Amino acid sequence: MFTKAMDHLMPIGIYATKSIFGGILEIVIAGLFIGAGIVYICLEKSPYLGGDITGLILMIIAGILGIFGGFIYAWMFLYAAIALIIGFGFYIWHRIIGTDD
Numbered sequence: 001m002f003t004k005a006m007d008h009l010m011p012i013g014i015y016a017t018k019s020i021f022g023g024i025l026e027i028v029i030a031g032l033f034i035g036a037g038i039v040y041i042c043l044e045k046s047p048y049l050g051g052d053i054t055g056l057i058l059m060i061i062a063g064i065l066g067i068f069g070g071f072i073y074a075w076m077f078l079y080a081a082i083a084l085i086i087g088f089g090f091y092i093w094h095r096i097i098g099t100d101d
Contacts, residue, residue: 022073025065029079032062040090052094059087 036058043051066080 018072022069022076025069025076026073026079029062029065029069029076029083032058032065033083036062036087049091049094052091056087056091059083063087 036055039051039054039058043054060083062083063080066076066078066083070077070080
């Protein structure tokens with residue numbers, strides 16, 4: 001009797017799996033954004049580029065995950081673009097400025 005009730009829910013399960021996977025990816029990407037922000041705030045006054053390189057690597061990982069997840073949930077392409085713009089933008093900006101502290 002239980003399996004008969006589950007047969008009607010099977011198509012819902014296929015769509016729910018994609019939604020759950022997309023939601024998990026969004027949480028992971030959000031964690032990477034928060035991690036990059038914390039590293040940036042902690043190393044803001046540092047004359048070295050260690051924080052910027054770490055933030056760039058975290059944002060590249062978030063961008064790759066966003067592109068991968070974009071085929072499941074289209075808005076993740078936007079998250080990927082924002083992550084890559086932030087990562088490369090801050091790195092290039094601080095690379096151009098140099099260590100003028």
